Amino acid sequence: MARYDLAGARDEGALDDLAAFAAELCAVPIAIVSLVEEETQFFVARVGLAADGTPRSQSFCAHAMHGHSVMEVPDATQDARFAANPLVTGAPHIRFYAGAPLVSREGVPLGAVCVIDDQPRAGLTPFQTRGLEILAAAAMSRLEARRAARDKRETAAENRAALADSEGRFRTLANAMPQMVWSTLPDGYHDYYNARWYEFTGAPAGTTDGAGWNDMFHPEDQDRAWKVWRHSLETGELYQIEYRLRHFDGTYRWVLGRALPIRDAEGNITRWFGTCTDIHEQKLAMEEREVISQELSHRIKNIFAVIGGLIQFAARTHPALAPLAADLRARIAALGRAHDFVRPHSNNSRPSAHQDSLRGLLEQLLAPYQSHPGERVTIDGVDIPVDDRAATPLALLFHELATNASKYGALSTNEGHVTIDIHTVGDRARLTWREEKGPALAGSGMPSGFGSQLIELSAVRQLGGTVTRDWRPDGLTIVIEAPLAALSRARRS
Template identity: 35%
Template structure:
């Protein structure tokens, strides 16, 4: 079934206001109510129709608050007759819907409920908005009489009157509930009385205070039930004398001040149900209705016993506070005073409460003369702006001598123009001494930093530079600036260790430490005015006491002179090695010919000497080869030809090359099964590393033991090759320098094992040039296991490319 075209609706602002008015009555989707059903019955009876509706039209539907002769509770607004009714004034009538082009195709006409006749009167709110209709419907064409139309309009007005009464009743119920909630939530006891002083209701606090339930007191006289009659009689006599007329000793005693336009507040003692008297502060207020007619009284009773208990608790708490709690009433042009002082006044000022009850002079006199003027100025300023007051000053204490105190208070303006301060004064002498010591230490640290020959730079957790000592300013030619970390290298002239390549910003040691890394001996250069200063940087993150990172610091050492000396050493070694190599090669070859007998038979007494000379010339050649390798590595001149290749053939080749040498010292080398691993290496350089490790293992292995060689995959996807011996292990004092040049555990002239001390240093450089790392595991007396790790084939990026 297709719906007809949308029914025109009023302008958007007018329609929104109408919908708001409809919602204000809070009647949509509420249950059926007999009063509304009576009106639809009357409308149907007067108009002679089988259907009558009270319809409310919202944004999308018409909803029926009451319906007679119709089963549905709502229909779409788009097809409703009532939408046309609320757009006009007065009764809207359709005698025959089938002949009306607006409704002829309406589903409500062509189908159930087969509407032929419709008449509706708008339900208009007090502010002029049509909220819905009272309508009558018939399944036969017809027309209302003038009397029926008038009756329909009158009934429509009665519907609106019911709406208004219902809304007022709802609001009244809410107010009653709110008043009762306020009454029950009041901290003080509250009793409501009628005009004659009889109790009409009371809250829970009153029940708890007096021991009575509400049922016990309602209907009873307030004064006859809860007041001592002697006290009422005394008060009545006083009031009678003051006013010159007789005041009865009853409820009139309580409300007499109200009749004179005064405030009815006084301390009384009420009778508890158990017979004891309860001290209260009683306040009585009149209750007037909307016509200002007196309807009763509100009697509020504040429990003074509870207040006394609270004051006792306050004194007990104040006694535990390390200092003096106070209330200070400041009157700029009158006598100021302390309404409250805790017992801590003696510890702070050496005074008692009686000495300063009426004057602040003794306290002012105790203040150090140099602090008095600024103390008064700070009080005046805080009193003027009503801002929290905080002031530290010195006190001449009669027993303790000169002490430091800290005063804090919050000022509040009073109705009489004075300022009431609530505050605390504490002794901070110890804290001041600690602060002075801390300041002294910080000043000493600052001077030490400025005097250091190393450059020290620090930043906070956001990467803002916070420290630049004098050396750092001298080296960089700049001070700390507000810069993002990515601009540090360019602004501060940072270069890589070669002194010519700009340092990438993410490699700056300070930034690495800010990311949580511990940086050690990172070499770089600072290029200032064309001169490179080589430095070694150590950087660490900084942490606050709560464990959160608060920044980072870097310390840079000048290694320019060391780099210059190293360069001279390398040049010297290179020159000497090249100069020695040619004659030494000739000497070695000549000795080999002589020792082999090629040049003729050698006398026995010379053979041993010639063998020794031949062996030592070989050792000297090896030393020169190692020196030249080291020189090439440090100068970056050694070429590497990297290629991806299986690891096992490389290990097998190392085994064959070193087996004979190993058998001179031990039983030999045992190669375990090697997984099918592939690595990207320079095969010749890898053989050099393996020979160094295997020859070292052979020299330190006991006779009859095996050297173990194997490879395995690590958890991080790398390849580890290990060489283990069963020798004496690595001494604790030798471990830190084992990979340094010329490092030997036994450097004496009588050491048993030969070697140049360069093999491990060369191995370390070779492995690191192939993107690997080298290390060892050892326990004294239990042998040593040297290992190196290389990237697996999957982690390689290039194959067969040479790197220089």
């Protein structure tokens, strides 16, 4: 009953016209729109009666509301249910009563639209009965509309309260975070920053709303930051970028900016939430480590050159060792090229090939054996990531194969050619070295020596793989298999 706002309906006269028309339609002095509660009946609208309600025990409508049609009482003094009712024995001296039930949308009987006369009557005409039913339906429709409006207001109020509570919780959480937190509208308009943002930037509240945030970036980072942000707005993809943000002391500090969109049930972006994390100290430390790492790697490369020079010097002193010295210098040079491929580089010194690429490593190792890529050596198949640990055994292994091919195999003739096929089989890499158009091989090929032992050491012991040789008449074929995890630590994780 409370959801229908009955007192408001009565005070506003929301149903007065229906009660007046019921009295006129049925030619009676009294008409009432009555809602029956647990102990009382409440007159929402009335004509010809001063009272605004009665006890439920005296209510005719408490009986009428349980019917499925208009209930009529021709003479209340002759009806056992009402003969002793104070409303019959006293004012307003009810004799005739007719009431059409009021039923809620859930099927709950609530009361009736009734007409009353102080004189007995035979009953209503069919037209009056139908009219009373229509008036009851109209009264119920208005009450339901009031209930819906009240429910809507209450729901809206609850939603506003819930939203305010959620907003308060969010702001408390955002202000408790060590990161700067911000949000934007779907079009990218910045409309919220937490306390950390203003503490970090020193900007007055509101001055960085909208597009004003971009002015906080280092001038060299503004275009780049805008480009990345526009891409995220257009695609809905994660926004992530490192840039320099102006600190309250006037300096610029490196921060990591990240943002993700919030979507509704249809997938439309309703808001972006992002953070800025101060990474200035980590950035400087990383740059310092990179400089130190580059310097150490450069010195290691120089050590390879020094060792090669010492070997050459010793060979001149001891001519008999010249062939051995040449082989040793070549192997050290191969290690130097492998190290140069995987070592840290600056932007200027970095190789053109990816430094985690097996193909790139092989191309660099085998470059001395041909004037341009593919002239004497072709690399086919997939590419496989390699790291610094795998680079050394791979460099020794393929350098040995290329050296032997240049001395005894396909690379020792003008027409000879080497093909390297790279494939993966499950969790293993299969590398096939195939020589063609080299000198004819007899028997099992070259005798086993230090080079063969070096190949076994690199492939089997260091990479945990296997080596299979096939001494074909037209050239040697070697198949090397090794776990992918042995070539790159990233595979292990």
